[in-house]
Amino acid sequence: MQPQLVLYIASVVGAVALFLLMPKPGKDLRILGGLLGAATLGALWLVLVPLFLLGEGGMINTGFTDGQTPFYYVFSSISICAAVRVITHTRPVYAALWFVMVVISSAGLMLTLSAEFMAFAMLIIYGGAILVTYMFVIMLATPPRGFDEKDDGPTYDRFASEPMWASAAGFLLLAVLLSVVFQPMQPNGAAKADSDQVVIRDIFTERSNAGENAALATPSGNPGEPLLDADGQPVLNDAGEVVMAEELTNVERVGLDLFQSHPLAIELAGVILLLALIGAVLIAKTQIYNDDDDEGTAAPLPDGPPSTGATASL
């Protein structure tokens, strides 16, 4: 069977599953939706077993180290299931908490890609800073809700708008994306080792130890093995010892790329953050008019008495 066909079937089933899982009036078919969603996930994993991706019976160089297979599947499953819960949960607080789960499992995926810096930056900035802001705003801006279990929140949380068309359009997009993704391609596994040597030659020899590493001018070799010069002979340093090929850590590579290639962009990012800070302060200081207030007077802000029950409960 063609992988494309499996993908299209999985997309259709996934759209139906998400439609059933969406909060909406009528009969509760969420269990059926969950089962269909699990089937979708299974079909996607089936496509991933690259029997489909093999060319003429040859092995594929995956470009990644082995031994991380279970972690990919675990983290990917968790992040997809949590993402479904984010968009189907009727309570915003729980949606935000499920999004934290998405962030954590995405960070796990990045660890399997040996992008440690990104993984922890993701955890700290997304899971730590941004989601805490979301939680604060959710608690500030959610209407008070009774203690009755039947009270499941306001209608705009309980019922999605147009879940059918949203699911159909979204999974149409997914089908297109995945059919592009699953074209067999030629991986380029040795790229990092080579480009590491280029960076070491071009940048590290310009540092204070330039004289010491001058012999690195024509480097090649895998990390941990002796560095070979253009003639294939091991490179010796001034003390006559064999120079080993070095490997840069993830943080070093990201930092070099960031501050060497994009210094202006970093400055601009700082300007954007500053403008966002000023804008947020200005927005927070704005005097607003409550539409419920017939006289159109300014709603009492921090010091004034609260005008409605919703603000009183804050």
Add this chain to the structure above:
Amino acid sequence: MTLLLALSSPMLSHYLLTGAVLFTLGLIGFVSRRNLIVMFLCTEMMFQGVVVTLVAFSAFHGNFTGQSFVIFVLTIAAAEAALALGLVVLLFRRKQTLDSAAWSSMSG
């Protein structure tokens, strides 16, 4: 069995699939949810999908520009969260509801 495991070890397509699914789910959520805060949460999920894709490409090609770009994605996400959530609080104080349909009159 060993062959099967070796064949199914993660490669670029795996991570692209996860990224695409996360992006799509975020998009569906943004279109269909009616709570303003959850809508912005869904845009953050679309960012997550893009970030997974960028890091996967970066790791695959040994080119770290992808991971540098994630820094800028994080920057924009933080700025967006600050401004959008400020606006959401403002809108909530105005109408005492987070329903996006309450502001449908703005569409003319």
